[in-house]
Amino acid sequence: MNCLHRRPGGVLLLLLICLLCRAQPPMAGAAVPPPLASTLRQLQTRDDLSGWIYQQIQYVAKAPASRSALLVHAVDEAWRHPRTAEEVQAWQDLLINEGYALLLSGAIVPSTDAYTAAYDWASRHPEGTDSVSMVEYILKPLGNNYTRLGDYEQALFIHQKALSLAGSGKDNEALAGTYSNLANTCSNMGRPQQSLEYCRKGLAVANTSSALFGLLLSEQADACQQLERWDEARSSIDKSIAVLERSLHRDRNSAAGYWLLMAYQQAGDIYLAQPAKALSYYQRALALQDQLSQQQGEMRQREQAKLFQRLSVLYTRLHQNARAIYWSDRCLSVLVPGKKIGELQEADLYAENTLADVLYTRAGLAKGLGSMDEALRLFSRCFSVGKKLRQELITGSSRELAVADTRKQYEEAIGTAWDAWKRTENKKYTQAMLYFMESSKAQLLLEEVIRQQPTGGRYPGDSLESRVRLLERARIYYEKEALQSPQNDSIAAVHAAQEKQVTWELAQVRKKVAVPTEARREYLSKGYVYDAGFSIDSLHVLLDDNQLGRLFFQGSSALYVVECSAAGINFVEKLPFAAQWEDSVRGFIRTWFQQGANAMIDDPLRYYQEAYGIYRMLFGTHPLQPGQEYILFPDGPLSLLPVEALVTGSNCPPSPADWPFVIKQAAISYGWSLETLLKQRTNAATESGFSGFFLSGNQGSSPLLEAVGGEEEGIKRAIKSGSWYTDSQATAARFYQALGASAVVHVSSHAFTQKGGLDVPHIEFYDEPFYLFELQGLTHHPALVVLSACRTADGRMVTGEGVQSLARAFTAGGAKAVVAGWWNLNDETAAQLMERYYAALTEDTSTGDRVNAADALRRVKLAWLSDATVPYLHKLPYFWAGLGYLGDPTPVSKGSFGEKKGPRWWPLLVAICAMIIILVYARGRRGHNPA
Numbered sequence: 001m002n003c004l005h006r007r008p009g010g011v012l013l014l015l016l017i018c019l020l021c022r023a024q025p026p027m028a029g030a031a032v033p034p035p036l037a038s039t040l041r042q043l044q045t046r047d048d049l050s051g052w053i054y055q056q057i058q059y060v061a062k063a064p065a066s067r068s069a070l071l072v073h074a075v076d077e078a079w080r081h082p083r084t085a086e087e088v089q090a091w092q093d094l095l096i097n098e099g100y101a102l103l104l105s106g107a108i109v110p111s112t113d114a115y116t117a118a119y120d121w122a123s124r125h126p127e128g129t130d131s132v133s134m135v136e137y138i139l140k141p142l143g144n145n146y147t148r149l150g151d152y153e154q155a156l157f158i159h160q161k162a163l164s165l166a167g168s169g170k171d172n173e174a175l176a177g178t179y180s181n182l183a184n185t186c187s188n189m190g191r192p193q194q195s196l197e198y199c200r201k202g203l204a205v206a207n208t209s210s211a212l213f214g215l216l217l218s219e220q221a222d223a224c225q226q227l228e229r230w231d232e233a234r235s236s237i238d239k240s241i242a243v244l245e246r247s248l249h250r251d252r253n254s255a256a257g258y259w260l261l262m263a264y265q266q267a268g269d270i271y272l273a274q275p276a277k278a279l280s281y282y283q284r285a286l287a288l289q290d291q292l293s294q295q296q297g298e299m300r301q302r303e304q305a306k307l308f309q310r311l312s313v314l315y316t317r318l319h320q321n322a323r324a325i326y327w328s329d330r331c332l333s334v335l336v337p338g339k340k341i342g343e344l345q346e347a348d349l350y351a352e353n354t355l356a357d358v359l360y361t362r363a364g365l366a367k368g369l370g371s372m373d374e375a376l377r378l379f380s381r382c383f384s385v386g387k388k389l390r391q392e393l394i395t396g397s398s399r400e401l402a403v404a405d406t407r408k409q410y411e412e413a414i415g416t417a418w419d420a421w422k423r424t425e426n427k428k429y430t431q432a433m434l435y436f437m438e439s440s441k442a443q444l445l446l447e448e449v450i451r452q453q454p455t456g457g458r459y460p461g462d463s464l465e466s467r468v469r470l471l472e473r474a475r476i477y478y479e480k481e482a483l484q485s486p487q488n489d490s491i492a493a494v495h496a497a498q499e500k501q502v503t504w505e506l507a508q509v510r511k512k513v514a515v516p517t518e519a520r521r522e523y524l525s526k527g528y529v530y531d532a533g534f535s536i537d538s539l540h541v542l543l544d545d546n547q548l549g550r551l552f553f554q555g556s557s558a559l560y561v562v563e564c565s566a567a568g569i570n571f572v573e574k575l576p577f578a579a580q581w582e583d584s585v586r587g588f589i590r591t592w593f594q595q596g597a598n599a600m601i602d603d604p605l606r607y608y609q610e611a612y613g614i615y616r617m618l619f620g621t622h623p624l625q626p627g628q629e630y631i632l633f634p635d636g637p638l639s640l641l642p643v644e645a646l647v648t649g650s651n652c653p654p655s656p657a658d659w660p661f662v663i664k665q666a667a668i669s670y671g672w673s674l675e676t677l678l679k680q681r682t683n684a685a686t687e688s689g690f691s692g693f694f695l696s697g698n699q700g701s702s703p704l705l706e707a708v709g710g711e712e713e714g715i716k717r718a719i720k721s722g723s724w725y726t727d728s729q730a731t732a733a734r735f736y737q738a739l740g741a742s743a744v745v746h747v748s749s750h751a752f753t754q755k756g757g758l759d760v761p762h763i764e765f766y767d768e769p770f771y772l773f774e775l776q777g778l779t780h781h782p783a784l785v786v787l788s789a790c791r792t793a794d795g796r797m798v799t800g801e802g803v804q805s806l807a808r809a810f811t812a813g814g815a816k817a818v819v820a821g822w823w824n825l826n827d828e829t830a831a832q833l834m835e836r837y838y839a840a841l842t843e844d845t846s847t848g849d850r851v852n853a854a855d856a857l858r859r860v861k862l863a864w865l866s867d868a869t870v871p872y873l874h875k876l877p878y879f880w881a882g883l884g885y886l887g888d889p890t891p892v893s894k895g896s897f898g899e900k901k902g903p904r905w906w907p908l909l910v911a912i913c914a915m916i917i918i919l920v921y922a923r924g925r926r927g928h929n930p931a
Contacts, residue, residue, distance in 0.1 A: 032070065040052055040056070049082060049083075049091075050086050052078075053074065053087075053091065053093070054093070057071070060097065066105070068098070068105045071094065071098040071102075072114075075095070075098060085127070092122060092125070095118035096114075096137050096138060099114035099141060099142075103145065108352060109350070112145040112146065112149065112392075115145060118137075118142075119139065132171060134165055135178065139159070139161055140178070140181060143155045143159045146158060147188055149353075150353065150393060150405075153397055154393075156185045159182045160182070163179075163182065172205045172206070172207075173206070173210070173212060176203075176205045176206035176213075176216065179201050179202030179216070180212065183202065183223070193223075195222070196220060196223045196227075199216050199219050199220040200220075210243075211247040213243055214242075214260070215240070215244075218244075221237035221266065225270055237266060238267075240263050241260065241263050241264070241267060248260055257288065257292045260288060261285055261289055262303075272317075282314065289307060301334050301335070304334050305331045305334040305335050305358070308334065309357050309358050311323075312361050316361060316364065321365060328358050328361055328365075329341065332355075332358055335358070336355070342374070344381055346384060352389070356389065360378075363375045363379045363382060364412070366378060376420070379416065382409065386402070386409075390443070400798050403800040404799040407799050407800055410436055410437075410800075411556060414436045414440075414560050415574075418433060418560065418574050427569070431569065433562055434569060437560065437562060438673055438674055440800055441635065441800070442672035442800075443673075443800070443801075445672050445802075445808060445812055449811065452778065452781065536569070539568060541681075542566075543565060546629050547631060548565050548570070550562070550630055550633065552632075552635045559575040559618075560572070560575075561574075564674075573621060573622060584614075585641060592610070592611075593823045597826070601876065601878075604876060608652040609652070612647050612649070618638075624665055626666065628666050629666070629889070630666050631889070633670070637797075639803045640793075640794060640803060642882075643668050644858075645662070645877035646661070648665055655875070657875045663881075667858045668858070669889055670885065681888045685783040685814070685891070686740070686780055686782055687895075687896060688896050689723075689744070690742060690745075690896075690897060691722060691744070691745050691746070692723070692725065692748075693725045693745075693746065693749065694712040694727070694730065695708065695727055695749040695750070695764065695765065696709065696727060708748045708749075708827075708831065710831050711834050711835060712724065714832070714838075715746065717835070718838040718839040722742075730749070732768050735765060736770070738782075739775070739781070739785075740779065740780040743782060743893075746788065747788065749763055751764065751787065751789035751791060751792045752764070761805060761809065775810060776812075781813065782814075783815070783816045783891040784817050784818075784892050787806060789825070791805075791822070792805060793806075794821075811887060816888040816892075817854070817889070817891040818885075819853075819885055821882050821884075823882050825882045829879045829880065830883070833880065836860045841856050849893050849895075853885070853889065853890065853892065857883065861880050
């Protein structure tokens with residue numbers, strides 16, 4: 001009964017059975033034929049868990065793709081845990097074969113979960129798993145699944161684990177296979193040179209006549225293709241095909257057949273500039289696919305679909321639309337059986353790269369045929385699949401890459417909606433533009449903001465949420481330890497490996513923490529949107545009557561703009577620009593702000609002229625309206641542009657105090673996306689308390705901040721009560737505590753975007769740096785964070801996400817709003833502006849119970865420009881425009897700061913009252929004379 005007992009080789013025999021069995025008719029769900037059901041009941045009655053497991057594995061092996069659901073149910077329906085060594089091994093085999101069967105069916109995410117469970121099980125029961133089995137049957141397919149999902153960093157991490165195991169043995173084939181996986185992963189990560197190095201190491205240990213040698217040659221061809229070394233790429237792929245064809249015909253090697261199938265497709269990609277030759281390779285792949293399917297049974301559905309999609313793309317390039325549609329339909333029939341393209345609903349979609357690709361291809365075909373509504377619907381479905389794919393990724397860099405990869409697709413979708421609007425003036429197309437622009441902006445930030453919203457113990461899974469918090473703190477600990485151990489590379493490497501391990505476990509646990517249906521329903525009932533994209537109906541919740549939101553999308557040759565109000569969309573526009581327009585904006589920011597004040601001081605007229613040119617370029621057709629409050633949602637290089645420092649007129653007055661700055665015309669604040677701003681406005685935040693941190697720089701090698709002391713004293717004059725931490729009192733631990741206990745947190749210190757050449761933005765405290773990743777896992781959040789520090793709104797630019805700054809990190813950590821510096825602030829000016837800012841916050845006279853903190857910053861800057869005591873030079877925008885407001889304009893209540901300090905009349909009043917009471921009492925005593 002336990003004929004597939006693995007010690008070792010049982011799994012290998014089983015997987016060969018899977019490959020050699022002929023395909024069977026699809027099986028509905030986890031239906032079990034009566035004879036097998038009877039056998040399983042008997043085995044359960046006898047408490048034979050091993051036999052019960054292997055009976056199901058053997059049955060599924062005959063048609064794994066169509067019967068994979070049976071193994072999924074077996075994992076869930078086992079009546080007890082394994083006890084004996086034999087049962088432990090049987091359970092290991094069950095998890096591995098569940099992963100393999102799901103992989104053949106195209107269910108990559110469930111397959112990854114199954115292999116992860118197999119790895120966890122093997123790690124807990126090392127006595128039942130040898131290193132060869134661990135590498136070949138668990139780590140290899142698990143890493144490859146992460147590659148399929150696009151989570152290349154996690155794949156690299158797993159394959160490096162496999163390399164350490166394979167390298168400890170004497171199995172050159174296992175070692176060469178691991179090098180092959182590493183080469184493939186590095187190639188997908190855009191590291192072709194590193195991929196080539198792994199290929200060469202693998203080719204050095206692999207048997208030159210083996211199928212694995214041919215696989216390594218094809219991966220070498222892929223790396224050369226990326227490096228545009230076309231002669232080498234063609235030479236390598238030709239050699240690869242020759243080796244794999246010989247191996248398949250000589251050894252009937254099933255792996256050789258599959259790798260040859262991939263090599264034919266890769267050859268088609270390499271020769272794509274020669275369509276006829278590319279088509280011949282794809283046709284050879286098609287013939288081989290049919291042959292392998294007849295010989296070996298079920299093929300991997302995902303790989304079948306990918307070949308059909310390649311053919312669809314090729315015929316689209318050849319403008320043979322009918323054939324392109326035919327092959328995309330075949331692709332879809334594999335990925336979503338029984339569904340035609342026009343019938344696809346949201347519920348039919350799942351995380352699969354090829355599904356996203358075929359939807360995008362069909363959207364382009366629909367657009368070319370003039371079916372704009374169908375094109376927009378398919379673009380929307382494509383982006384839904386992309387979101388599902390992104391949610392399966394683990395590392396931040398993989399998520400960032402996934403966002404950047406969809407940029408061109410979003411541009412095409414927005415351009416399609418614009419074209420339809422220009423032709424029909426139907427408002428549904430302006431709404432489509434808004435939807436696509438929102439879906440393309442700061443989605444990773446939005447996910448982090450949503451993740452910071454606790455369920456408050458109302459929903460199931462609270463114990464998992466606690467586990468998430470614990471793992472988040474562990475990840476932060478290891479990441480910080482790795483950064484702080486540069487003097488010991490080995491210790492830093494250990495900490496980095498531990499951080500990756502915790503990140504992996506954290507991702508697995510997070511998959512189990514889902515907001516339940518009733519929570520989503522409650523969320524939607526309040527007028528908010530949970531996960532279906534931003535709704536036009538939410539604008540009245542987000543924007544006040546006097547507020548306008550203006551969104552930008554940076555295309556390759558145009559800037560798209562949408563302006564909306566509480567009532568809906570006001571206008572849309574497309575600003576066609578030359579390819580160099582981004583460089584001109586970046587150059588403007590760099591010259592006049594990021595490189596210091598000297599350029600502006602030396603040539604204010606040239607600044608004025610360029611500032612007016614930028615204003616005309618961005619707002620010339622739709623100028624900002626006087627008296628309005630604007631929330632701008634920039635994109636690309638606009639993310640670092642201080643719009644309020646632009647000028648609206650062509651004539652330059654002599655004094656900058658008289659320049660027609662945008663700030664004089666309209667109030668300006670900034671946001672990352674409409675939906676992120678909506679989450680910020682509706683977030684629960686600490687409602688009272690002020691904490692201030694003031695570091696002059698005495699504790700380290702950084703330059704002294706001589707005005708910090710005066711800034712602290714100035715703020716104290718405005719804020720009645722609070723917690724004040726100066727120099728040695730201003731520790732990173734106290735700062736972290738303040739973030740969870742205060743409505744307003746103020747920081748005056750040095751801030752940096754890098755450390756030791758690494759992109760690790762941090763703030764300098766007395767004892768140690770505070771890194772932005774430490775903000776994850778807070779259970780309570782400040783309403784307003786004021787970062788009176790240099791470049792806290794600056795950082796690494798990520799396509800589609802914006803600037804990865806400290807300001808963004810505090811937003812991700814749950815803050816409703818952030819005031820931050822775009823460039824190196826002038827110490828003295830920043831201190832004076834901050835003193836005036838807190839005075840303006842406490843003197844807010846607007847109606848309602850919320851403080852308009854964004855308008856307070858504007859009023860301070862306007863007062864600065866009109867103040868006769870401020871020197872001429874300090875009225876240049878370099879000095880006053882460096883602090884930007886990002887987030888909810890009204891984040892705090894008017895009671896958050898306490899009462900403003902004023903004349904202390906109350907002690908005198910108390911004394912007067914006391915004297916009156918004494919006099920009255922004394923008079924009463926004199927009037928009551930018993931004599």
